[in-house]
Amino acid sequence: MEVVIQDDAGELGRLGAKAVIDTLANTPDAVLGLATGSSPVSIYDAVAAAVAAGSVSLARSSAFTLDEYVGLPPGHPQSYRSVILRDFVDKVDLDPGRLHTPDGAAADIPAACAAYEGQIADAGGIDLQILGIGADGHVAFNEPGSSLASRTRIKTLTQQTRVDNARFFDGDVDAVPSHCVTQGVGTIMQARHLLLIASGRHKAQAVHQLVEGPITAMWPASVLQLHPHVTVLVDRAAASRL
Ligand code: GLP
DSSP, X not given: OEEEEESOHHHHXXXXXXXHHHHHHHOTTOEEEEOOSSTTHHHHHHHHHHHHTXXXXXXXXXXXXXXXXXXXXXXXXXXXXXXXXXXXXXXXXXXXXXXXXXXXXXXXXXXXXXXXXXXXXHTTOXXXXXXXXXXXXXXXXXXXXXXXXXXXXXXXXXXXXXXXXXXXXXXXXXXXXXXXXEOOHHHHXXXXXXXXXXXXXXXXXXXXHHHHSOOBTTBGGGGGGGOSSEEEEEETTTTTTO
């Protein structure tokens, strides 16, 4: 695990974008794993700037997102598909037809989850997976207690995560769905390179457990210690407990 600590949180986005750009330089048809949340936005903005400048292209790549709410109508502005289109895909030259997102509106959710795993496998697996981390150590929507071998499945959101995410639903916790579909920890661990970005003191305990804690399902991100190629980008505040 490589841990890169920067004084300036803005620099994290530039370094993260460099990892994306290097991956695409080596593998123009790379399969990217995209995370929603505020943390990766600086990476997406820096990649979009590079695309606009003509120094990189995603025209041959494809992408898979990590997770989706259950119960939001398709096209809802806070569905993670809408968010990743707005935050990233609409700003770059990735074909939206090659953006894959878990289907939280499927009539048969377990079948849709199995199909999503199949799509990732058919694409040859994920070359570079961008990740954020929850303050409680969750990755994607794998909350504390998630099986470290888990695959894409339906999960119940913790009340804390619903409270945290209420800011995207006009502050109304009751409007935040109670369930989600998420790639499992085991799914995420199969990506060839994991790039996790975190900033702020509220992430310091999670970053400590990720890097230095015992491997435990109570801090799902801690299992990344077993992955052969992980890059962790953190600012001083997020690194303050290392
Ligand atoms: C959500 C997402 C995670 C994300 C986390 C942290 O729960 N499902 O993928 O990592 O929030 O979000 P942020 O980066 O906004 O702190």
